[in-house]
Amino acid sequence: MILYNNDGGPWTAAEDETLAAYVREYGEGNWNAVQKKTWLARCGKSCRLRWANHLRPNLRKGSISPHEERLIIQLHSQLGNKWARMAAQLPGRTDNEIKNYWNTRLKRFQRQGLPLYPPDILPYNHVQQQTYLRQPKTPSSPLLSPTPDSSFVFRAPTPPPLCPKRSYNTAFDCLSTNPSYTSSPTAFLLSSPAFLHTHSPPSYQSTNPVYSMKQELPSNQIPYSASLGVYQLLEDVMEEAEALADSCRGPKRRQLMAAPEEDNFFSASFRHCGSSDNLCSLQGNNQTAQNEEETLQMNTMHDEDIEKLLDWGTESGENSNGQSSVITTEDNLILDELTLLFPVDDDNNNNTNMTPTLYSCSWDNLSGIC
DNA sequence: AAAGAAGCCAACCGCCAACCA
């Protein structure tokens, strides 16, 4: 079996065009047929990777925004190195991107002796060990290993070392566990395990089955009583976001991490209020039916993903399959609005066809919230 | 200005699971 051909190396524009044309004609999948039906000497895997990471529509390029960073940290605390799953929560981002970003961040934080997670986010291994202790009968799950992969575990919230440009305190000084210190209700909502726990049914601690990586993520199972609490937070967010969305117009930021002090993504976020990666622009463009459908699918997926994220720790994943969601229509409406807050940034897309979409403001532009 | 460090990114590699004959 040939896994990779010998014609590796960077893809050329001609190869890209050929692959894109192939996908247009035959659709995604059956990647090994690319070599047969085109002149490309790339193996199927290489084609799939190229398409997924570079050519497919709705990819978002550019630096990771502060709210994306926040989400990545939150997701990593929950999932560990499950890059594909994390990518599913970040529309337009690829697992490779997230992985690269995290590994870079990991190296940087390790070098500086900073904890990978802000104080209000339980590290992945911590959560893992808790669930493991709760559910010792299923140790086969990767999540349940008491000794998680050392590649991402960073256990040493060591005292601040010699770190002239950053200090431990400033690294997470915007990430207090006190919600009143967070930048916005949603920042708190998305970041705080306390939120997930306080909005969980009382039975959670004792009966919540351990989520297995081999299982589907639990679908929307926030109990209505719990979702009521979500409502107020989400509605607050919506009000704030909508009020600020129109004011968010700004030049493209070149790099989030340009200045060392911006390692604190919240401070970076605040500093860059009004200047984000074109997230705050209204973009009205033509769109083909196909792209419309893709956008719809992405939004739908995103809704589900956000719901899953919110659902974490609230209900059993075991029941998720085959059971209808407890999320109400109103929940979905709010989640739709949340989706608007995490738009797919198509500013770099080759395909110029896009829906006239309200591209709402990214979190780093919500100056009023800040 | 130069050299080394760090960041960023793309691609490759190997493993695994699902699917199918």
Add this chain to the structure above:
DNA sequence: GTGGTTGGCGGTTGGCTTCTT
């Protein structure tokens, strides 16, 4: 049940760019 094929995923590597000293 078994082996081959295919696609997905996570880890790793290497090259280029940017930053720092």
